[in-house]
Amino acid sequence: MNTPITNTPQQQIPIHNTPDDRLNSRPHVNQGRQLRRHHTTRYYIHRVKESLTTRISKLICAVFLSLVFIVGLITFILWLSLRPHRPRFHIHEFSIPSLAQDNGLASAQATYNVTARNANLNIGIYYDTMHITLYYQNQNIGEQPLLFPFYQPPKNSTILYSTLSGTHLVIDEARWASLVAARMRGTVMFRLEVASVIRFKVAGWTSKEHKMHANCNIGVGPDGMLIPSYSIPKCPVYFT
Structure with a gap:
């Protein structure tokens, strides 16, 4: 007569998860990290583009202001030298x-x-x-x-x-x-x-x-x- 085998607590085999297994078992964590890494890359690309745009804008403004200053200086000198005095x-x-x-x-x-x-x-x-x-x-x-x-x-x-x-x-x-x-x-x-x-x-x-x-x-x-x-x-x- 066969006696049914029952698993006692002492006979259960413990299962231990490694750190990688724990991470793999939480897909939402890995997904979040991947999203954060992807967002960071786009952010820096945007910052680089913004930096280039700012530099170009500053350069254009500097050139424009320099031209205005030079033209104003020449006009002022001509005005000083040519302005008519009354008789x-x-x-x-x-x-x-x-x-x-x-x-x-x-x-x-x-x-x-x-x-x-x-x-x-x-x-x-x-x-x-x-x-x-x-x-x-x-x-x-x-x-x-x-x-x-x-x-x-x-x-x-x-x-x-x-x-x-x-x-x-x-x-x-x-x-x-x-x-x-x-x-x-x-x-x-x-x-x-x-x-x-x-x-x-x-x-x-x-x-x-x-x-x-x-x-x-x-x-x-x-x-x-x-x-x-x-x-x-x-x-x-x-x-x-």
């Missing part, structure tokens, strides 16, 4: 000789000597018709057109010399009496305005027209001659 006007002589006489109205005339200076280094100036106006107490007492358009080269001076008399100098008896009264006080003040239309010339280029006005304050002594201190300052020049 400079000075009164050198002015006289009303008959002002020293109480009855000098009949022979009244005003002689002036004005210097126009082009102080530019590389820029010439074209002057169209020029107009001279003499004011006393802000009233026009004489005017004269100078009908000779001319070109003034750089670093050049032009003398404007003429006399206001006859129909170009309008002084009535009341105004003459005011002039004599001012002479008795020591100084007679006048204002001489030089007006013209000018254009600047640089090489083969000519600017648009500018209406120019120069106002020269004039102080005349009892002898009817220009007081020396009024020949020192330059006349203010403005454009309209």
Whole structure:
């Protein structure tokens, strides 16, 4: 009679898993590591591409900024060397000789000597018709057109010399009496305005027209001659 064989705990054969077997028995762990390794490779490839793109962008920006700086520097230098300066006007002589006489109205005339200076280094100036106006107490007492358009080269001076008399100098008896009264006080003040239309010339280029006005304050002594201190300052020049 056969007796059935039963396995007791002592008769069971223990099964031990090696570390590799444990890893193999957990496929999700290996899969996770493979995914992490795959993600890391893509990440570094992306970082390399991003780094190259950043470097190229920085290089393009550096080249662009360098070009802008160079162009700006050249423009600034050209502007410094070519920017037009306004003409400079000075009164050198002015006289009303008959002002020293109480009855000098009949022979009244005003002689002036004005210097126009082009102080530019590389820029010439074209002057169209020029107009001279003499004011006393802000009233026009004489005017004269100078009908000779001319070109003034750089670093050049032009003398404007003429006399206001006859129909170009309008002084009535009341105004003459005011002039004599001012002479008795020591100084007679006048204002001489030089007006013209000018254009600047640089090489083969000519600017648009500018209406120019120069106002020269004039102080005349009892002898009817220009007081020396009024020949020192330059006349203010403005454009309209």
